[in-house]
Amino acid sequence: MSSKDAKRFFNSGAKKGEIHELKQELKTPDKSKKKDVVKKVIAAMTVGHDVAPLFPDVVNCMQTDDMELKKLVYLYLINYAKTQPDLTLMAVNTFVKDSLDPSPLIRALAVRTMGCIRVDKITEYLCDPLARCLKDSDPYVRKTSAVCVAKLYDISPELVEERGFLENLKDMISDANPMVVANSVAALSEIHSMSGKPVFDLNSQTIFKLLAALNECTEWGQVFILDSLVDYNPKDSKDAESVIERIIPRLQHANCAVVLSALKVILKFLRYVSDNDFKGPMMKKLAAPLITLLNTEPQVQYVALRNINIIIQRHKEVLSSNIKVFFCKYNDPIYVKMEKLEALIKLANEDNIDQLLLEFKEYSTEIDVDFVRKSVRAIGRCAVSIAESAQKCINVLLDLIETRVNYVVQEAVIVIKDIFRKYPNKYESIISTLCENLDTLDEPEAKASMVWIIGEYADRIDNADELLETFLETFPEETSPVQLQLLTATVKLFLKKPTEKPQQMIQLVLSNATQETDNPDLRDRAYIYWRLLSTDPEAAKDVILSEKPIIADDTSALEPEMLDELMNNIGTLASVYQKLPDTFVARVRPMVQSASSFNPEADVVENGAAGDVIAEQSAPVDVPDLLGGLDGLNVSAPAPAGDAPAPSGGAPDLMGDLLSLDVGGGAPAPAPAQAAPAQPAGGFDPFGLDSLSAPVSSMPVQQTELPVILAADKGKGLEIRGKLERSGGQIVYNLSFRNTTAGVLDGLMIQFNKNSFGLLPGGALQVPALQPGSSGAAKLPINVNVQGANPAPARSALQVAIKCSQLGVLYLSDTISLGAVLTEEGRLQYPNFQQMWQAAPPANSQTQVFQVAGASQDAVVAKLESGGLFCVGKQMNAAHFSGKLVLGALALVEVAMQPGSPAVQVTCKSQRVDLLPLLMEFVGKTML
Incomplete structure (x- = not known):
């Protein structure tokens, strides 16, 4: 491929005709026509067209009295502010002016938009209007400002604390307007979950204020307040009873979310009630709202049933006399039927087992195969959990076997095996009936169950x-x-x-x-x-x-500690997943740290900017925000590697939320005698990714022996060696350049093509001019951004373009090792690992056997931990590892081995199936 073809392949370019036309139309003085043009721009933006070049022209439309046009411009600003942080400053004066407008709608719109523009550079400008709006005379402005504080905290926690916004929010809990109270509670709760430290302390006085506002709030305001009450621990039984009595009316609310939140609070506070005369009638009152939820649309029924299945594991008495509401209807969707069966199994007892067995037997004649299997299995689970009724269950199973329906018979064999394990040597008289149906068994689980029965009772x-x-x-x-x-x-x-x-x-x-x-x-x-x-x-x-050992009853499958946590999360996604919240979303986000925390003796120059700042990141970051945070810094020549500040980074949460880190460097060092000029923004950009790369300096290092990634004969006389590594929480690209030509080579620049891990150069190459026969080295910090990530399937290839003033553009391909993109935040607690491991479907798993000579568990653990994985648990012949990649995907690994055998079986699981081959290859190479 020629250089021209390669450039066309990596950067196809874009049409400019339509953009130019819109740019001209935006300059029209006609307000009505201008509004129509902005609508066209928003429409193009909505369908995915890049209209960022119009940013200055659209911003100029902000100064208008037309509310509709102002809203359109604000919408555009929110969408493109991150990619145009410098130009966003143009709009600050208009925002400040709008925050002083006589209309409360415009004041609220201004502060809401400023909160949505997540650019570090404007946070200082946001503070004064926000402080003013928090004390605005209009409640609509105050409630909007309360939410803005939480958004600002996500960008700059220190700024929120310094300006006293948290104290303002706490004061607003006493506001006369209930919506202001609700939004203040919502903001404080969000900040509390992000900060990792107590921010929202509840006491009896605060609770009284929240309960007073509860009756007048909107339905979602009530949800916020009720959810916050779960964190309050009553002083005594009377205190708990008082709160419960105030919340009981919420059980009759039309909104299901309010009902579930009220149930959550009542169930928690009942733990503190010592008066059984109060607790008994209160438990009976909880049944009616739960039954009402089961008479809604199927989607709501499903959510209600998932929550009910948690509640009845702790409080069966709430619904034990209302099992008929869980009987399946002919028109129920399959997902509702499955959850109803789970509820019926958990509510089964000696009193209602006859009625339930009739239902299960009827369900076993349905058409839906999965539902039938679940029904047959339900009979077996009832037999295991209720010893007195085991014979009745077995009689029903025998009746089902007589139907000779293939999948019914096979499922019956499977559950009878479990019954034999629970009650050994008690019901073997039915074995002859099972043996008559051997020819119908064709499913692996049914065959395995029948073979187990034959082997266990071979003497009979x-x-x-x-x-x-x-x-x-x-x-x-x-x-x-x-x-x-x-x-x-x-x-x-x-x-x-x-x-x-x-x-x-x-x-x-x-x-x-x-x-x-x-x-x-x-x-x-x-x-x-x-x-x-x-x-x-x-x-x-x-x-x-x-x-x-006799098998245990599995009707209460959740561990007590996990059940306690889920009881406090009723009505949330955790209750639907029936997983701990921390297993699928990280609530505590890494705090933004200042430059002085990395080097207390860093020199401070005019305007408070450090003389030499090196931006280092070890987690997916919002690079445009980083650009905004570094724009005002005086970036001079880099310090030697030995004096480089300790890098710091944060990890993204499990939902892929990206945070910007402002990381400072050490004191400035003298520039090399022949340092290349800093790469200007918008300079070398063969892949069209200039806006994603932060203009900060690379860090020269001593040349080490690195693999050749571009031979001299293919690089027009420039030999390039390089390797991606992870060092101190930072991805770095160690590069070495050797000039084999007869002339001087200088002006080196670098850019990456889009890749599977969103890797981007974190700065310009600072390599001295290379004299003939000489070499130079650099340590290039690497940023991570989702905008630079290719969609699945994941590949390890990294396409790199190097530009030299004398040689032009050189293209090469390197390999991304998973060891470089595994973060330091990948260690899971072993119970969380086990839960995720068991929940992973077969499609998200891959197994392979490696031959590792002289393999031992300790040696394998040491090698994999040095490669970036974390050992979270060991068994006799297996070790379990967890890791997290820079874009948030988890990696779960099990390594099993037998003493004295070179065979090592590796099983990898991840929520991203396309990562499994790369993960398996990485584990195999690391062990060898």
Whole structure:
């Protein structure tokens, strides 16, 4: 590909005719025509067209009395302010002027828009209008300003605290207008969740004010206030009763969110009530609103049922006498039916089991296969949880088996296995009925269950060897779970009936399992059985035929601590996911730190700007915001690597929220004698990504041995070595340049094409002019931004363009190692890891076996941790790791190994399926 073709490939360009036409039309003095043109601009912006070049012209339209035109311009500003931070300053005077307008609508619109423009450079200008509007005479302006404080806190927490805005919000809780109170509570709650420290302290006086405003708030204002009450711990039983009585009327509200929030508060406060005469009737009052929620549209029913399934795990008595409301209707969507079944299983007891079994049996004749399977399984779960009714459940299952419906029979076999495990040696009389249906079993789980039953009761089944032999005929083609069960069942048969035929069968199975399979689990188990049987058959009996632990009732599947947390999150997304909030969203965001926190002795020059600032980031950042934060800094020559300040960075939350970090550097150092001029913004940009790169200096480092990424013969005499690494929380690109030409090479610039991880140069290359035969090196900080990320599938390729004044543009391709893009925020708590691991669907998992000579668990853990993964838990033969990539995707890894065996089985899971091959390749290379 020629240089011209390559440039066309990476930067296709854009049509300018339409933009030029709109630019001319925006200059018209006709206000009506100007409004129509701005509408065209907004329409183009809405469908995804880039109309950023019109920014100055649209901003000039702000100074108008036309409310509609002003709103359109504000909408445009909000959308493009991040990419045009310098030009945003043009609008500041108009914002300040509008915040003083006689109309409260315009004052509120101005402060709302300023809060939505998330640019660091205008935060100082926002403070005075915001302080004035927080004390405005109009409640509409005050309530809008309250929300703006939370938005400002997200950008600059220190500024909010310094200007006393938090105290203003706390004072506004006493406001006479209930909507002002509600918005103040919402803002304080949001700030409290972001800050990680107590911001919103609730006491009896505050609670009284909130309860007083509750009756007059809008429905969403009531939700905000009720949700905040959950954080209050009553002083005594009387205090809790008083709050409950004030909230009880909210249970009759038409808005479902209000009802669920009220239920959440009441259920928490009932824990503090000691008077049973108060608690009993109150519990009965909770049933009616929950039943009402089940008579709404299906989507609301589903949310209600997910919350009900949490509530009844703690308080069955609330709905135990109302099971009929959970009976499935013929026109219920399948997702509602499934949740109703879960509720019925949890509410089952000796008194209502007969009624429930009739319902389950009826459901088992439905057309929907998934619903039928769930119904059959529900019968088995009731048998496991209610010992007194197990026989009744088994009779129903036998009736269903008699229907000879394939999937019904198979599901019945699966649940009967669980019943046998719960009640061993009690209901084996039904085994003969199960054996009559062997021919209908074709699903792996059903086959594995039947094989387990045959092996467990081989001494009581006359033709157990013949039954197992029919399964062994297809042993090589069976799935792994079936093969494992066949292996164990055959060994059990041999131990219980050590005759000639079982001996032949065990030899055949062990031979197939050790020589004809690639499954390490099956092979290892076969070797263990083989050695046990050959060395000590009696020991084999003690191990293999020992009594099994009785399975537990799973109707209360949630751990007590997790259930407590979910009870406090009723009515939120956590209750629908039935996961802890911290597992899918990070509430505490990293605080923005000042330059002095990194180097207390940093020199301060005029206007408070540091003499030498190096912007370093280790997390996805909003680069345009960073541009705005650095525009006023005097960026001089970089300090040597040894004096570089310790980098700092933050990690994005699990929802991909991006924060800007303002990171300062150390004291200035003398510039090199032949330093190249700083790369100007808007200079070299072959990929069209100039607006995404921050104009800060790179950091020269001593040249080290790096891999060649562009050979001299392909680089017109310039040899380039480089490698992406992660150092101290910062992604850096270590680069080395060697001039093999006969002339001087200078003016080096760098740019990346869009890539899967949003990597962008964090500054200009500061490489001295290269004399013939000489070399130079640089350590380039790398920024991360979603605007620079390619959509899936993820690839490790990094396309780089290097421009040299003498050689023109050189193109090369490098590889992004996952070790460089794994952040320091990837360590999960082991319970959270287990929950995510179990919840991951099969499609989000990949397994591969590596041969690692002399592998040991400690060595593998050390290698993977040095590569950027975190070991979160160890078992006897397995270790679990977690990690988080720069754009927020989680990586979960399990490494399993057997002592003395070079085989290492690696299983990787992630919410992004396209990352699994890269993750697997990284783990494999790191272990070797």
